[in-house]
Amino acid sequence: MCPDAATGTLAPMPWDRTRLTADGFTGWIRISDLPRADVPSGAGVYVVVRENTLPPRFRATNPGGRASEKDPTVPVAELREAWVDGAEVLFVGRATRGVGKRQGLAKRLAELRRFGLGQTGNHWGGRYVWQLADSDDLLVAWKETGEADPEEVAAQLLARFEVDHGQLPFANLVRGSATATQLPQIRAARVEDIEEVVELWTRAGENRGRPADRPDLVRLLIERDPEALLLAVDDGVVVGSVIAGWDGWRASLYRLAVAPEHRRRGTARLLVGRAEARLKAFGASRIHAMVLEENQDGHGLWQALGYTPQPDWRRWVKATR
Structure with missing residues (x-):
């Protein structure tokens, strides 16, 4: 066998709350509680997490909002194929820097919540999460990226996840631009x-x-x-x-x-x-x-x-x- 050498290879990352908190993610609240949370308005990345370890159950229809009249519902067989066993992280997203109190991460996560309530909004990405039967219990955590480009940071997270699990997170349907050149x-x-x-x-x-x-x-x-x-x-x-x-x-x-x-x-x-x-x-x-x-x-x-x-x-x- 001639695999990557042990020295210098990436160690597998536990994609759970403990590891992500150590990596700087904070928040860890239900998506429904976002209006009462002090979410920062700067640029950053965020994750949608399911801490329930039981096998997933899926709704036949997706309650999420429509984008240009498109139905977010996905066949259950497709959702099962996309599921990643052993990974609590379901989706990795990013928010660009904004101006004002409800910009950046605050604005992007508000869009995420509204989309799950069925409102027309700008959060078509990650729509798979709303077809989970226990989507009301999903958590969200975030991390400000400072001067770093949040798209690059999100792409690096996706690349790391794909290395560890052999596929993208459950609700990430496309790689970030940087990821496409890394793997x-x-x-x-x-x-x-x-x-x-x-x-x-x-x-x-x-x-x-x-x-x-x-x-x-x-x-x-x-x-x-x-x-x-x-x-x-x-x-x-x-x-x-x-x-x-x-x-x-x-x-x-x-x-x-x-x-x-x-x-x-x-x-x-x-x-x-x-x-x-x-x-x-x-x-x-x-x-x-x-x-x-x-x-x-x-x-x-x-x-x-x-x-x-x-x-x-x-x-x-x-x-x-």
């Missing part, structure tokens, strides 16, 4: 990627100590399970890979590899997060990762992701050709 796209491999994937594995050291991979075998993998081989693609170039294998009984991760020049950027964590989401969707309750004993850098990353070695068994191999 590669994660997608399934295509037949036309095969030569580039094999070349990546060679450069990343994935073929060291064993027979080189053959393009025809990679093609067989793609044809058998088109979603198994996940790639990280940066500006059209394949810079990372992982195989998320599911045989109906066991879930396994193989060939986590990142191009040397793209390491220590969170690419491996993003790949693993997306692979885990795929395997969990199949019903996997435990995931095995194949990690070379000599890959000490990789051991640190896997441990940071919550994986532990199993000392009580060893993998046995038999060549068939």
Whole structure:
């Protein structure tokens, strides 16, 4: 395996109230209580949080306001697909600097509340949160950004969340502008990627100590399970890979590899997060990762992701050709 090295990779961030408070977020009030809160009028970022750990229930219709007569209702199946298990943060937003008492964060959060009450308003983003059956209990917290650009700060938060969870927060439908340049796209491999994937594995050291991979075998993998081989693609170039294998009984991760020049950027964590989401969707309750004993850098990353070695068994191999 050739994942990002442990030194310099981003540690997983607990997206909960304790961690965010330590990071400078304050407020932590119900959205319905915003009119009675002393929300600052400066520029900043804010989060919508659900502290309830029970599985979500969704309304069939969204009570939020209409934007240009558009209905904010989303099919429940789409909401379930967007849900991020284990993350209390549902939405990350930002407010530009304003003038006057009800500007900046104060104005933007007031728009959020009014939209949830069904009033026509300028807060179409984040509309998914209002279709939660317990949306009345959602909390909001904020953080002023001072001289920093709130769009850049929000984009960095979204990038960090996507690295940790393999996808954006539940109600964030698009990346911030800065995020789009910070993280590669994660997608399934295509037949036309095969030569580039094999070349990546060679450069990343994935073929060291064993027979080189053959393009025809990679093609067989793609044809058998088109979603198994996940790639990280940066500006059209394949810079990372992982195989998320599911045989109906066991879930396994193989060939986590990142191009040397793209390491220590969170690419491996993003790949693993997306692979885990795929395997969990199949019903996997435990995931095995194949990690070379000599890959000490990789051991640190896997441990940071919550994986532990199993000392009580060893993998046995038999060549068939």
